Amino acid sequence: MANKAPQIPSIAEFIHKIKSGEIFTEIAKEITESQLWTSTFRHGYADTPRNRVLQIASNVWLHLHPVKMHRHALRIKFTWCMGGITFLLFLSTVVTGVILMFYYRPVGEYAYYDMKYLQYDVPFGMLMRNMHRWAAHAMVITVWLHMFRVFLTGSYKPPREFNWVIGVFLVTFTLLLSFTGYLLPWDQLAMWAVTVGTNMARATPFLGNEGPFAEYVGVTPRYDARSLLIGGSLVGPPALLRFYVLHCIFIPLIAGALMIVHFWRIRKDGGISGPL
Amino acid sequence: MSEAAAAPKRKVEGVPEKLHVWPYLVRLEFLCALVVIVALAVWSIVIDAPLEEAANPTKTPNPSKAPWYFLGLQDILVYFDPWFAGVVAPVLIIVGLMLIPYLDVNPKGNGYYTYHERKVAIWVYCFGFLVLWIALIIMGVFLRGPGWNLFMPWQYWDPHKVVALVSVDLPYAFGFRDYTWSAIFGGGVLLAYFGIGTGAYFFLERKALKSVGFLRMFLKIQLALIMMGIVIKIVLRIGFNIKYIMVTPWISV
Numbered sequence: 291m292a293n294k295a296p297q298i299p300s301i302a303e304f305i306h307k308i309k310s311g312e313i314f315t316e317i318a319k320e321i322t323e324s325q326l327w328t329s330t331f332r333h334g335y336a337d338t339p340r341n342r343v344l345q346i347a348s349n350v351w352l353h354l355h356p357v358k359m360h361r362h363a364l365r366i367k368f369t370w371c372m373g374g375i376t377f378l379l380f381l382s383t384v385v386t387g388v389i390l391m392f393y394y395r396p397v398g399e400y401a402y403y404d405m406k407y408l409q410y411d412v413p414f415g416m417l418m419r420n421m422h423r424w425a426a427h428a429m430v431i432t433v434w435l436h437m438f439r440v441f442l443t444g445s446y447k448p449p450r451e452f453n454w455v456i457g458v459f460l461v462t463f464t465l466l467l468s469f470t471g472y473l474l475p476w477d478q479l480a481m482w483a484v485t486v487g488t489n490m491a492r493a494t495p496f497l498g499n500e501g502p503f504a505e506y507v508g509v510t511p512r513y514d515a516r517s518l519l520i521g522g523s524l525v526g527p528p529a530l531l532r533f534y535v536l537h538c539i540f541i542p543l544i545a546g547a548l549m550i551v552h553f554w555r556i557r558k559d560g561g562i563s564g565p566l
Numbered sequence: 567m568s569e570a571a572a573a574p575k576r577k578v579e580g581v582p583e584k585l586h587v588w589p590y591l592v593r594l595e596f597l598c599a600l601v602v603i604v605a606l607a608v609w610s611i612v613i614d615a616p617l618e619e620a621a622n623p624t625k626t627p628n629p630s631k632a633p634w635y636f637l638g639l640q641d642i643l644v645y646f647d648p649w650f651a652g653v654v655a656p657v658l659i660i661v662g663l664m665l666i667p668y669l670d671v672n673p674k675g676n677g678y679y680t681y682h683e684r685k686v687a688i689w690v691y692c693f694g695f696l697v698l699w700i701a702l703i704i705m706g707v708f709l710r711g712p713g714w715n716l717f718m719p720w721q722y723w724d725p726h727k728v729v730a731l732v733s734v735d736l737p738y739a740f741g742f743r744d745y746t747w748s749a750i751f752g753g754g755v756l757l758a759y760f761g762i763g764t765g766a767y768f769f770l771e772r773k774a775l776k777s778v779g780f781l782r783m784f785l786k787i788q789l790a791l792i793m794m795g796i797v798i799k800i801v802l803r804i805g806f807n808i809k810y811i812m813v814t815p816w817i818s819v
């Protein structure tokens with residue numbers, strides 16, 4: 291080493307480097323040639339077409355994507371990014387929801403106090419609860435907007451009819467997810483909103499005890515469409531348990547499975563629709 | 567939008583060109599995810615989720631509102647019995663939405679924004695979504711107070727507000743007093759509405775019958791008539807104090 295004194299660049303030179311962007315190349319070089327970097331990543335990434343394909347095709351998380359796509363499908367003005375955002379919000383509720391499940395018991399005596407515990411005692415409990423709730427509400431809005439954009443671009447037309455039908459199932463399950471979750475805080479807001487909602491089942495023709503033609507079927511308040519839903523004739527602890535199981539297991543599994551089919555069909559239908 | 571996708575776009579418009587998903591789409595998704603997650607985190611730090619007093623089955627709040635996304639349906643309850651507003655209407659909405667790709671056979675406007683090539687479709691969807699769904703939700707959240715009465719934002723939510731129930735059934739308004747004749751008259755009005763509506767549609771669109779098909783056209787006009795019927799019923803109630811069109815011991819519409 292040694293007999294060369296370290297060169298200190300003049301200010302003018304330095305400014306030139308920043309302006310020309312040379313400085314970034316130098317910083318990148320400095321980092322990627324450091325011992326820390328080279329010992330972590332054993333080889334570089336050459337930006338070749340083959341590698342671009344492999345990045346997608348050989349990555350378990352990315353391989354739902356096609357490796358190539360039409361340029362127009364990248365435009366945010368076209369998709370509004372709403373399908374992707376809906377999916378991201380769904381994932382956020384899964385992560386925060388699992389954390390909430392560690393502290394929450396779906397039992398009449400405990401549920402409300404577990405919410406209080408989450409809010410005041412559990413570290414970041416309030417934040418997790420807020421993120422879960424706001425992501426769920428936001429998801430309802432983004433899925434409507436996604437559907438609206440799919441309609442406006444006519445993307446349900448052949449060959450994507452079936453994916454639209456899957457989509458209608460998805461929007462229904464999104465609403466049901468949100469609705470079943472609404473009961474779980476077990477406060478006044480929850481109980482009465484769900485009472486209003488499930489009262490409708492009472493009016494189901496033939497199957498609800500106040501519905502038209504119920505007298506010919508012989509359903510009673512204790513045995514009809516509504517009591518099947520809430521496990522009794524009013525919204526009580528059995529309803530809480532039922533909604534909990536529906537909310538945390540049944541509906542997410544179905545919605546998740548449908549999302550996989552949805553994404554798979556986007557590719558099979560030739561990618562995002564476009565003017566052809 | 568990514569520069570690579572934007573810059574040469576104009577030159578090659580119309581010539582579809584394929585891009586690599588890595589890096590062009592993946593980096594866009596990454597940025598988008600970053601923005602959404604940051605926004606969600608900030609929102610959650612700033613605004614707390616509501617938690618009211620513990621559930622109490624003996625204390626009914628007035629008004630009792632369903633979750634906000636169902637308030638459109640809850641508002642229809644003013645004009646229809648629960649079996650329709652709460653059960654049949656949601657089922658019709660879901661089934662009707664699923665049928666859209668099979669009923670709309672217009673090949674134009676597939677994969678791009680256009681109003682001129684599919685005016686009717688756009689109008690129907692925007693009316694259903696923006697007016698019958700979104701506007702009713704906004705009304706339900708902000709303007710419906712105790713007793714489900716309408717209150718303007720500056721009005722006090724008076725739980726004792728009395729609204730005179732002066733509505734009558736359509737057959738009564740037409741002078742029918744006998745139960746059976748009322749039911750027959752009401753049923754006749756409904757039949758005439760759907761019959762004449764369907765007939766008129768088939769007559770006006772008779773040239774399309776061959777290419778579109780009978781079943782498609784029939785389902786399309788039934789769904790359209792039901793959607794319009796909901797609006798007509800709202801107008802009849804608000805404007806003319808009409809409660810039911812048809813009353814029978816089993817169902818009333």
Ligand code: HEM
Nearest residue numbers: 369372373374376377437445453454457458460461562563
């Ligand atoms: C949980 C709900 C949903 C998720 C996570 C989801 C996700 C996605 C994603 C990521 C895309 C790619 C393009 C884009 O982002 O716009 C997409 C496309 C599509 N979605 Fe959804 N979606 C959902 C619900 C729906 C609903 C409710 C409908 C319609 C009723 C629908 C119909 C479609 C169709 C037809 C496409 C293809 C669009 C095209 O080719 O331009 N999806 N979806």
